[in-house]
Amino acid sequence: MCSSGDHVTLKVCGRLAEGWVPELENCWHAARIDHPAGKFLVDLKHVTFIDDKGRSLLERMHRDGATFAAAGLMTRAIIDNIIHNEA
Amino acid sequence: MSADDSALKYRALLQISEALIACRDRDALVHSLWEALHPLIAFDYLVIMRYDAVRRLIILKAIAGMDRHDPDRQTEWPVEGSPLEVLLETKQPLYVPDLSLETRFRPDLMEVYRQHNIRSGFWIDLTTSRGMQGAIAFSSCQPNAYTPEDREFMQHIGRQVAIANENAVAFEEINELRRHIEDEKVYLEEEIRTEYRFDEIVGSGPALRGVLQQIQTAAPTDSSILIQGETGTGKELVARAIHRLSSRANATFVKLNCAAIPAGLIESELLGHEKGAFTGAVGQRIGRFELAHRGTLFLDEIGEMPLEMQPKLLRVLQDGQFERLGGTRTMQSDFRLLAATNRDLRTMVAEQQFRADLFYRVNVFPIMLPALRERREDIPTLVRYFVQEFATRMRKNIEAIPAEVMETLVNYSWPGNIRELRNIIERSVILTSGKRLTIPKDDLHESRPTTPAPVVTMDDAERRHILDALDASNWVVGGPSGAASMLGMKRSTLQSRMQKLGIMRRYVGTR
Numbered sequence: 102m103c104s105s106g107d108h109v110t111l112k113v114c115g116r117l118a119e120g121w122v123p124e125l126e127n128c129w130h131a132a133r134i135d136h137p138a139g140k141f142l143v144d145l146k147h148v149t150f151i152d153d154k155g156r157s158l159l160e161r162m163h164r165d166g167a168t169f170a171a172a173g174l175m176t177r178a179i180i181d182n183i184i185h186n187e188a
Numbered sequence: 189m190s191a192d193d194s195a196l197k198y199r200a201l202l203q204i205s206e207a208l209i210a211c212r213d214r215d216a217l218v219h220s221l222w223e224a225l226h227p228l229i230a231f232d233y234l235v236i237m238r239y240d241a242v243r244r245l246i247i248l249k250a251i252a253g254m255d256r257h258d259p260d261r262q263t264e265w266p267v268e269g270s271p272l273e274v275l276l277e278t279k280q281p282l283y284v285p286d287l288s289l290e291t292r293f294r295p296d297l298m299e300v301y302r303q304h305n306i307r308s309g310f311w312i313d314l315t316t317s318r319g320m321q322g323a324i325a326f327s328s329c330q331p332n333a334y335t336p337e338d339r340e341f342m343q344h345i346g347r348q349v350a351i352a353n354e355n356a357v358a359f360e361e362i363n364e365l366r367r368h369i370e371d372e373k374v375y376l377e378e379e380i381r382t383e384y385r386f387d388e389i390v391g392s393g394p395a396l397r398g399v400l401q402q403i404q405t406a407a408p409t410d411s412s413i414l415i416q417g418e419t420g421t422g423k424e425l426v427a428r429a430i431h432r433l434s435s436r437a438n439a440t441f442v443k444l445n446c447a448a449i450p451a452g453l454i455e456s457e458l459l460g461h462e463k464g465a466f467t468g469a470v471g472q473r474i475g476r477f478e479l480a481h482r483g484t485l486f487l488d489e490i491g492e493m494p495l496e497m498q499p500k501l502l503r504v505l506q507d508g509q510f511e512r513l514g515g516t517r518t519m520q521s522d523f524r525l526l527a528a529t530n531r532d533l534r535t536m537v538a539e540q541q542f543r544a545d546l547f548y549r550v551n552v553f554p555i556m557l558p559a560l561r562e563r564r565e566d567i568p569t570l571v572r573y574f575v576q577e578f579a580t581r582m583r584k585n586i587e588a589i590p591a592e593v594m595e596t597l598v599n600y601s602w603p604g605n606i607r608e609l610r611n612i613i614e615r616s617v618i619l620t621s622g623k624r625l626t627i628p629k630d631d632l633h634e635s636r637p638t639t640p641a642p643v644v645t646m647d648d649a650e651r652r653h654i655l656d657a658l659d660a661s662n663w664v665v666g667g668p669s670g671a672a673s674m675l676g677m678k679r680s681t682l683q684s685r686m687q688k689l690g691i692m693r694r695y696v697g698t699r
Binding site for chain 2: 116119149150152153173174175177178
């Protein structure tokens, strides 16, 4: 995690699946407590796989105001789908 | 007892104590005892045996006075009707001054004593804080061999031997665990080197969700699971997912592909072997059964397992016991079996190519994986997943998949299933030079056969045809609705053909 002023970036690498999902969720909650007025960017450029639980967490984060940076066809398709469904 | 005798025995006790402290195996222990005690006590045989409380067995662990490596010697005996049973009941040493008058022991045991001309014996339990571990037996070819003083002295020895024996057992267990860990390390290093990684099950269509539901249901149980599906549908991936979700997840997932190993080597791969068990067995090697202890054993392509190996596998599945090739020690392994096949095992059972009892043992919870053409809704997700994987690996920036490319991929029949899709995508990523994925369309022609049609012999074709007719007639051979009538032949002709082809109704309802 890194922050610059109000901007906070959560950088996620590897698999966002199974046991790593609650790990990110904990980081997310801690970051929101530390930066109550922060603008959050979740960097998913180095994520290789997202399972259903990971996707649900990203949906919740998006509803709470997080934005995403994605690379790779699969990750981008998931993020596009989350944003599209939310809209 | 004279002062000289006492001094001798005191010195012997000291000598034994020193020897026992250094002893790390029971053969050395019994040899030290033999050397130290033989000048003091008249015995012809000295035996250390272990008590297996779970199986109620006495296991011969070390012996002095006869050939230690006699291959014909029985090494395990039931406790019932043995001196150990008396020790367990009375919790006192047992002295039998004249075995010819003894009536408490089993006849087969008495026969062994007679064969070795044993006339009297003294048995001392080896008891420690962990309970009775076994016994030490002093036997003589003379009746009334031991005086009360001898027996008192031997009891002192017995107490020290109990501690030394416990240490030897602990060292054996440590050595066994060390060997197991070393072999497991070699196996896991091989696993890491395998070409493909199996982490994710990709997709969310109804067919796959049904399978995932079955995995969730079956994984926490300890039942055997048979995973069936066409080649390339992800049977190993499912097996690994089941292992990951089971209570054995922290132990090893051990895989053996029955089709990839020559028939003659499967036995050695599964059971392991002792040094010198066969030409080329230069060292001891533990097999997959042992490696999978407390974990999961995955037998891929189980339909290819040789018929002669199948009853051995069945025995291990039933009681968890086996012997390494060239070994006499019965090993115990507690593993969960997962098996996979792309063949129709029921048909193989009917055709006597696969044992019915093994089939029923393996097929406790069957999971059928859908072919990729039966879950086309997952193809776009799979394509994106593989493109992302290969593009990252090949450092390419592929940002889009044209709609017509995706349509072609979705509509193709995928006879090789996900494995074929993965290979096509890998080739496509290699061939793509811009940001839009291009695919080698020539590789996706539907004219290619969807399943390779194997050429079978005339006998096999005839057997299959007759079996189909017998199934259709519920195995009624004669009569107007019988199989013979369906096939347009006489009943006696059909029976003669069945006999020639070895067709018989072994198991009702297997097809």
